[in-house]
Structure formats: C-alpha cells, structure tokens
Amino acid sequence: MSNYKVVHYINQFFGQIGGEEKADVPAEKRQGLVGPGLAFKQAFGDQAEITATIICGDSWFNENLELATKTVLEMIKEEKPDLFIAGPAFNAGRYGVACATIADAVQTELGIPAITGMYIENPGADMFREKIYIVATGNSAAGMRKAVPVMAKLALKLVKGEPIGSSAEEGFLPNGIRKNFFENKRGSARALDMLTKKLAGKPYVTECPMPSFDRVAPQPAIKDITKANIAIVTSGGIVPKGNPDRIESSSASKYGGYSLEGVDNLTADTHETAHGGYDPVYANQDADRVIPVDVLRQYEKDGKIGKLNDWFYSTVGNGTSVASSKRFATEIAGKLLAQGVDAVIMTST
Amino acid sequence: MKLELGYIDIKGIRFGDHNAVEDHVLVVNPEELLEPVLADPLIKTAHFEIANPGESIRITPVKDVIEPRVKVEGPGGIFPGVISKVHTVGSGKTHVLRGMAVVTAGPIVGFQEGIIDMTGVGAEYTPFSKLHNLVLVMEAVEGTGQHEYEKAARMAGLTTAVAIGELARDLTPDESVVYETPTIAEGYQEPLSNLPRVGYVMMLQSQGLLHDTYVYGVDAKRTISTLIGATELMDGAIISGNCVSACDKNTTYHHLNNPVIRDLLEAHGKTLNFVGVIITNENVYLADKIRSSDWTAKLAKFLSLDGAIVSQEGFGNPDTDLIMNCTKLENNGVKTVIITDEYAGADGKSQPLADADDLADAVVTAGNANEMIVLPPMERVIGTLNFVNKIAGGHDGSLREDGSIETELQAIMGSTNELGFNRLSAR
Amino acid sequence: MVKEIERAGIPVVHMCTITPISLTVGANRIVPTVAIPYPIGNPDLSPEDEYELRKKLVDKALLALTTEITEQTIFE
Numbered sequence: 053m054s055n056y057k058v059v060h061y062i063n064q065f066f067g068q069i070g071g072e073e074k075a076d077v078p079a080e081k082r083q084g085l086v087g088p089g090l091a092f093k094q095a096f097g098d099q100a101e102i103t104a105t106i107i108c109g110d111s112w113f114n115e116n117l118e119l120a121t122k123t124v125l126e127m128i129k130e131e132k133p134d135l136f137i138a139g140p141a142f143n144a145g146r147y148g149v150a151c152a153t154i155a156d157a158v159q160t161e162l163g164i165p166a167i168t169g170m171y172i173e174n175p176g177a178d179m180f181r182e183k184i185y186i187v188a189t190g191n192s193a194a195g196m197r198k199a200v201p202v203m204a205k206l207a208l209k210l211v212k213g214e215p216i217g218s219s220a221e222e223g224f225l226p227n228g229i230r231k232n233f234f235e236n237k238r239g240s241a242r243a244l245d246m247l248t249k250k251l252a253g254k255p256y257v258t259e260c261p262m263p264s265f266d267r268v269a270p271q272p273a274i275k276d277i278t279k280a281n282i283a284i285v286t287s288g289g290i291v292p293k294g295n296p297d298r299i300e301s302s303s304a305s306k307y308g309g310y311s312l313e314g315v316d317n318l319t320a321d322t323h324e325t326a327h328g329g330y331d332p333v334y335a336n337q338d339a340d341r342v343i344p345v346d347v348l349r350q351y352e353k354d355g356k357i358g359k360l361n362d363w364f365y366s367t368v369g370n371g372t373s374v375a376s377s378k379r380f381a382t383e384i385a386g387k388l389l390a391q392g393v394d395a396v397i398m399t400s401t
Numbered sequence: 402m403k404l405e406l407g408y409i410d411i412k413g414i415r416f417g418d419h420n421a422v423e424d425h426v427l428v429v430n431p432e433e434l435l436e437p438v439l440a441d442p443l444i445k446t447a448h449f450e451i452a453n454p455g456e457s458i459r460i461t462p463v464k465d466v467i468e469p470r471v472k473v474e475g476p477g478g479i480f481p482g483v484i485s486k487v488h489t490v491g492s493g494k495t496h497v498l499r500g501m502a503v504v505t506a507g508p509i510v511g512f513q514e515g516i517i518d519m520t521g522v523g524a525e526y527t528p529f530s531k532l533h534n535l536v537l538v539m540e541a542v543e544g545t546g547q548h549e550y551e552k553a554a555r556m557a558g559l560t561t562a563v564a565i566g567e568l569a570r571d572l573t574p575d576e577s578v579v580y581e582t583p584t585i586a587e588g589y590q591e592p593l594s595n596l597p598r599v600g601y602v603m604m605l606q607s608q609g610l611l612h613d614t615y616v617y618g619v620d621a622k623r624t625i626s627t628l629i630g631a632t633e634l635m636d637g638a639i640i641s642g643n644c645v646s647a648c649d650k651n652t653t654y655h656h657l658n659n660p661v662i663r664d665l666l667e668a669h670g671k672t673l674n675f676v677g678v679i680i681t682n683e684n685v686y687l688a689d690k691i692r693s694s695d696w697t698a699k700l701a702k703f704l705s706l707d708g709a710i711v712s713q714e715g716f717g718n719p720d721t722d723l724i725m726n727c728t729k730l731e732n733n734g735v736k737t738v739i740i741t742d743e744y745a746g747a748d749g750k751s752q753p754l755a756d757a758d759d760l761a762d763a764v765v766t767a768g769n770a771n772e773m774i775v776l777p778p779m780e781r782v783i784g785t786l787n788f789v790n791k792i793a794g795g796h797d798g799s800l801r802e803d804g805s806i807e808t809e810l811q812a813i814m815g816s817t818n819e820l821g822f823n824r825l826s827a828r
Numbered sequence: 829m830v831k832e833i834e835r836a837g838i839p840v841v842h843m844c845t846i847t848p849i850s851l852t853v854g855a856n857r858i859v860p861t862v863a864i865p866y867p868i869g870n871p872d873l874s875p876e877d878e879y880e881l882r883k884k885l886v887d888k889a890l891l892a893l894t895t896e897i898t899e900q901t902i903f904e
Binding site for chain 1: 829830831832833834835836837838839840841842843844845846850852853854855856857861864865866867868869870871878879882883885886889890893894895896897898899
C-alpha cells in the first residue's frame with residue numbers, strides 16, 4: 053500500500069546519453085530507473101519506487117521552454133505518479149532551471165507533490181525556491197551521496213502529507229516562510245559561534261536574512277486642501293471606549309471603522325487605545341494625542357480643510373504581520389475611495 | 402571584578418510553619434512571608450501557590466520571574482538601589498537558590514503578562530517550566546492605577562525573593578563557580594592581549610511605564626548608554642519592570658542568569674577577551690534612539706572592541722534601536738552579531754523585522770513569535786484565565802470551552818527570549 | 829498600510845515618531861512626531877500648549893499633502 057509511484061527527471065549527462073555535445077536531445081521516457089535513480093531506490097527502500105525516468109537534454113529544454121515543459125508534463129501525466137523528483141542538479145545552471153520548472157509545473161498543474169535539489173547558487177534556486185521545495189546540495193555530483201537521502205526523506209514526507217519542518221531541519225533552501233524549530237545550542241552560544249567565525253573571517257550563515265520591503269510611487273499633491281476631504285487612519289489602536297470590535301492588543305486580526313459624525317474632540321470617556329505595545333495611559337486620557345480629531349474638526353470649521361471624513365479607521369500595529377496590515381489597508385482604501393476621501397493622515401505609535 | 406556564585410540546589414517547595422531551606426527543600430510559612438507584601442496599601446489580597454515541573458498547572462497572567470539570591474560576602478546586597486541600598490555589587494560571594502523561582506501573577510497590569518505551563522507542549526517553550534515555582538498571586542485594591550499596581554507587584558516579588566534568598570545565607574553550596582572580569586589594562590597583557598576584544602551590548606526595554614527596566618534603581622529610559630560589570634548583573638543590578646510581550650521580555654530571572662554573559666565568560670581567556678558590557682536603552686523618542694546608539698558605538702570604540710554581540714528586548718520600534726546599534730558598530734569597525742526574534746505572521750510569510758539594514762548580516766533568531774500553538778487544558782490554574790483573550794498573542798476566542806488555549810507563542814513567558822536563553826530558532 | 833492606501837490612489841502622510849521604520853517600509857510623505865505613546869500630543873504641556881503643538885504637527889501634515897514629491901521625504 054505504501055509503495056508510492058515516482059517519476060524521476062534527469063538530464064542527458066546523468067541519463068548516460070552524453071555530455072555537452074548531447075545537450076540538445078529532446079525528452080525521452082524510459083521505464084524503471086536510470087543513473088541516480090539507483091541511489092533513490094536505496095533511500096526509498098520499499099516505500100516508493102521509480103516507475104519511469106525522463107531524460108532530457110539541458111539545451112533542448114531551455115531553448116524550447118514551453119514545448120519542453122508541455123512535453124515532459126505529458127510524459128509524467130501518463131504515468132499517474134504519486135510523487136515527482138527532479139535532479140539533483142548541483143551547480144549545473146540549465147539543468148537546475150529545467151528541474152525546478154518541471155517540478156513547479158507538476159505541482160501546480162498536476163497537483164502531484166514535487167521536489168528537486170541543487171546548489172544554492174544555481175540560478176534555478178532563486179527562481180523557484182519560494183514555489184517548490186529545493187533541497188540544498190553541494191556544487192558538484194560528488195554531493196550525490198549526501199543529497200539523495202535528504203531529498204528522499206523530504207519527498208516521502210510530502211507524499212504522505214506529513215508536517216514539514218523548517219528549512220534548517222529538512223535541508224531545503226530557505227523559501228521565505230519562517231518556521232520555528234529547536235536548535236541544538238541555545239541562542240547565546242550560537243551568537244558566540246557566529247561572532248567567532250566573523251572575527252576570524254570565516255564564512256557564517258545568518259539565521260535571519262534582512263527583509264526587503266517594496267516601494268510605491270508617491271501620489272500627486274493635493275491642489276486645494278480647503279476643498280479636500282481628509283480621513284484619519286491609525287495603527288495606534290484608537291477605538292471607541294470598550295473596544296467594540298475587540299481588536300487584539302497585539303497581532304491584530306482585524307481593524308475597525310468608527311464614525312466621527314458630531315465628534316469635535318476625543319475624551320477619556322469616549323475613546324481609548326487597544327494597543328498593547330506602548331504605555332496606554334496617555335492615549336486613554338486623550339486619544340487626540342494619537343489621532344488629531346480636535347484640530348482637524350476646528351480646521352474644518354475654519355475652512356482650512358474641506359472636510360474631516362465621517363469615518364476613521366483603526367487597527368493595532370503591535371506585532372501585526374505585514375500581510376495582515378496589507379489586507380486591512382487594501383480594504384480600508386476601498387472604503388475611503390467610496391467615501392470620496394482625497395487624502396489620508398495616517399498616524400502610528 | 403571577581404564574584405563567586407555558590408549554588409544551592411532546590412528540589413522542592415512545601416508550606417510549613419516556618420521559613421527555611423531544609424535538605425534542598427524550601428519550606429515556606431505563607432503568613433510570615435506575605436506580611437511585607439500585604440503591608441503595601443495597594444495590595445488587596447496576596448497568597449502563595451506552588452507549581453512543580455511536570456504538574457498539570459497553568460500559571461497566568463505572569464508578570465515577573467525572580468531567582469532568590471543572597472549576598473554573603475562583599476559589598477552591597479541583592480537588587481541594589483531597589484531593595485538593598487545603593488552600593489556597587491558584583492564582587493565577593495553570592496548564594497543562589499538554583500532550580501526555583503518566585504513568580505508574580507494575578508489580575509492584569511498591562512496587556513502583556515504571559516503564560517507558564519508546567520507540562521505539555523507549552524512547557525517546552527518556557528524555561529520556567531523546569532523550575533519549582535513559588536507563585537505570588539496578588540490583587541490590587543480597586544481603583545489602583547496601572548502604573549502604581551505595576552510598581553507594587555514588582556516590589557512585592559523582589560521583596561519576597563530577597564526574603565527567601567536570605568534563608569540560604571548560612572548554607573553550604575552544592576557547587577561554586579568563580580566569575581572574574583579583567584580591567585582594560587589587564588586586557589592588554591599576556592595572554593589576553595593575543596585574543597580578539599569582544600564586548601556585549603545589552604539593550605534594555607525602556608518604552609515608558611509598564612515597559613521599563615531599572616539599573617541600580619534608575620529607570621533605564623533616563624540613562625544614556627553606559628558600562629556595567631558582567632558580575633554586577635548576577636547580583637541583581639538590573640531588574641525587570643517590564644510588561645512587554647511575555648515571549649521576549651527579559652524577566653529579572655533572565656537578567657540574573659544572562660546567557661550571553663555566561664557564554665562570553667566561559668570563552669574568556671580561551672578564544673576571546675571579554676572586555677565589557679555596554680547597556681543601552683530603547684526609548685520612544687527618535688532623538689533618544691539616535692543618541693543612545695551613538696553612545697553605544699562610541700563606547701565600543703573607546704574599548705577598542707573587535708567584535709560585539711547585541712541582544713534586543715521586545716520588538717517593533719526597538720528593531721530600529723537594534724539596527725542603529727548594529728550599523729553604527731559595524732561602521733566603527735566592530736564585527737557584530739545581533740540576537741533578535743521575529744514577527745513574521747502566523748504563516749511565517751511576512752517580513753520578520755520592522756527595520757532592516759544590509760550591515761546586519763549576522764543574525765541569531767529566537768524564533769517567530771507569531772507562530773500559533775495550542776496549549777492543552779490543565780487540571781489547575783494559578784491566577785486567572787480571565788485575560789487569556791486579551792494578553793499579547795491571544796485573541797478573542799483564544800480560550801476554548803475545554804480549557805485549552807489557542808495562542809501565539811508571544812503569550813508564553815520567555816519563549817522567544819532575545820538574550821538567546823533558549824534553543825528555539827526559525828529559518 | 830501607508831503604501832496600500834497610496835497604491836489605491838490616495839495621497840497619504842505618515843505621522844510617526846520612529847521615522848527610520850517609516851523610511852524602511854516605504855512611506856513617501858513623513859512627518860516626525862513627538863513620542864510613541866503620544867505621537868501628536870505631550871502630557872507634560874498644559875492643555876492649551878498641547879493643542880498648539882498638535883496644530884503645528886497637523887499643519888506640517890497638510891503641508892506634506894500639498895507638496896509635490898518624487899521621492900521619500902521627511903517634513904521636519
């Protein structure tokens with residue numbers, strides 16, 4: 053029962069057709085295993101079996117990307133496998149791109165778990181590491197003996213639907229999804245190890261690469277502020293007293309929209325903060341210290357601005373993920389547009 | 402400075418009609434020990450409960466965890482400037498009641514007190530599940546402001562810990578370890594002069610009342626970066642008055658047992674020369690952040706450091722202090738490793754830090770605090786479950802009908818500690 | 829959040845204390861504020877002075893919204 057059917061993809065070199073001079077051979081399918089398939093057979097034991105191997109020239113694949121993907125995908129489909137394995141490709145660039153392209157297509161188009169392996173600097177790694185599991189290997193075929201058991205183990209977990217651990221535990225290239233696990237040493241000792249390497253000029257690997265944030269072009273300025281409808285949005289957690297929507301004090305899962313109609317000034321009796329990341333006393337005394345309702349209302353009366361929008365929107369920025377904030381803001385922006393808002397004052401704590 | 406720590410192993414706690422440490426068991430007479438706590442007019446009720454490793458017990462909301470110690474030789478006393486008189490500590494001899502802690506708990510002070518489970522999956526994430534805990538459960542008089550209540554609870558915990566530490570004054574330690582740090586001049590003599598000069602930059606949470614740290618009794622937000630001896634921390638020179646998220650606040654227990662200091666002292670004279678500790682705050686004003694990180698880098702330069710480890714406390718805007726400290730150290734030629742934790746969302750897909758710089762290329766992470774965990778129901782609750790939905794990391798519906806709790810790791814005491822106290826990490 | 833609202837076509841001014849974070853995450857119009865727990869207030873001031881302070885900060889925000897920019901700009 054537990055004998056899963058596997059299709060294996062390799063290039064012309066590992067398929068023992070030939071080297072660079074044979075890199076333009078089109079894809080062909082053979083029954084059973086070929087070349088590195090033997091190592092996988094040993095790693096799988098009786099749990100899975102390679103029933104077919106696809107061999108394809110690296111140049112042919114990359115020069116005919118669409119056709120090649122389609123052709124290989126068709127060959128895989130015919131086999132109705134439970135699992136697909138490509139490579140490992142080590143540092144062979146075109147081979148790596150081919151392995152990752154096919155594995156990604158198998159996963160998304162056929163819905164079959166797929167995995168490949170390659171060296172971290174292989175161009176295929178950066179292109180696909182966030183889409184499929186790519187096991188980290190050495191930079192040459194000498195790394196085969198080490199790579200195959202890791203790939204086989206992860207592949208079996210995938211096909212069985214078992215939980216997948218962090219990249220460091222499972223041996224795949226970091227895929228942008230942060231996952232917790234227990235290291236062998238405590239953090240302070242790991243910091244000391246890393247510093248020792250850094251001081252000695254030896255290579256070390258950061259446990260958390262610096263995040264990158266995208267950019268958006270600035271909107272044009274407001275031409276006539278005395279006609280503009282200005283809305284307030286805040287991540288400082290200002291809510292009507294009692295926090296009616298129960299916005300969380302940290303890691304907020306929601307935001308609230310609240311009316312400002314007839315409100316000239318926020319007071320300790322009307323508004324408070326739900327934010328758990330800063331001392332709440334001052335905001336609770338006077339929430340105008342976080343969102344300037346009093347001033348904007350006065351400016352509206354004085355004709356300095358067109359209007360203070362009837363609704364303000366609020367969430368708690370404390371520990372709230374970028375993905376959640378993004379979702380809130382997109383929804384809020386939709387509402388603001390519908391309310392005819394011209395500009396937004398966003399305050400953060 | 403030279404400090405000898407004499408460890409007295411505590412293997413159990415029981416209530417009795419007197420206070421003593423007998424045959425590795427702490428005997429507590431609650432009435433006597435509670436007297437000074439209840440003397441504070443702000444504390445309405447207080448009582449003790451005992452929680453041992455492996456018992457089906459949930460303690461929440463927890464405010465601080467404190468290891469009892471007593472100064473038996475040398476100047477000063479434990480928690481100088483707070484409980485003992487101001488006097489430079491960190492030399493002589495100190496006895497430590499190892500394997501136990503005083504835990505303060507009770508109705509909420511801020512949003513951010515946490516959970517300690519003594520068994521089950523949650524216990525794996527908190528170091529305090531391995532201790533015999535004497536839990537001081539307190540309730541404030543109605544109408545007490547958050548700030549006053551925080552202070553009352555803080556003082557009650559420290560007072561109790563010192564009273565218990567006192568019981569170990571005349572005992573013979575099970576193990577003694579001597580910690581010694583050199584002067585600058587000694588660091589330039591053989592054999593230390595051949596080793597890289599390494600410092601420790603310790604960031605202290607100082608975001609305002611309820612998010613504070615005290616150094617010899619001084620509120621850290623009113624300080625500029627300064628030097629402190631590694632052994633001074635072992636005598637309680639730094640204490641927590643901190644209600645930031647339970648997962649990455651440094652409790653007083655952490656300050657007393659700072660793992661970066663321990664590991665650097667362990668390596669001192671072998672692979673490196675541990676030159677000193679720089680403490681620096683994490684204030685709410687941008688000018689303060691700039692000034693404090695400037696001073697950190699300047700002090701590191703005065704000390705001619707080759708390398709430094711920086712530990713953070715908390716998250717969010719302190720990420721800016723962390724990045725400023727790191728980049729300014731690196732720009733001064735100090736090779737730097739930082740210890741932080743992450744808020745990458747429950748799915749792990751979001752940016753893990755609020756601020757970033759390419760110079761921060763050597764990061765140790767204590768894990769993603771947003772990761773979800775389900776804590777099984779416990780037979781006994783010390784404190785109250787009334788606030789589980791409200792504490793940082795919890796959400797409406799966190800507490801389920803059967804008593805189990807679905808929450809972020811954030812709510813578990815010390816789970817993603819940024820001193821590197823634990824083995825938890827993330828990739 | 830600032831970026832998503834701006835992306836939707838509404839100009840935003842970000843009033844915040846820790847401007848480095850605002851710059852890192854990518855806000856375009858930034859007005860530095862007082863302190864994290866009270867960005868546009870100051871409990872140490874009299875109510876009148878505090879209101880004046882808030883007016884000044886709001887004025888800066890309005891100036892930011894009416895100023896054409898091509899790159900991330902802090903309105904000190």
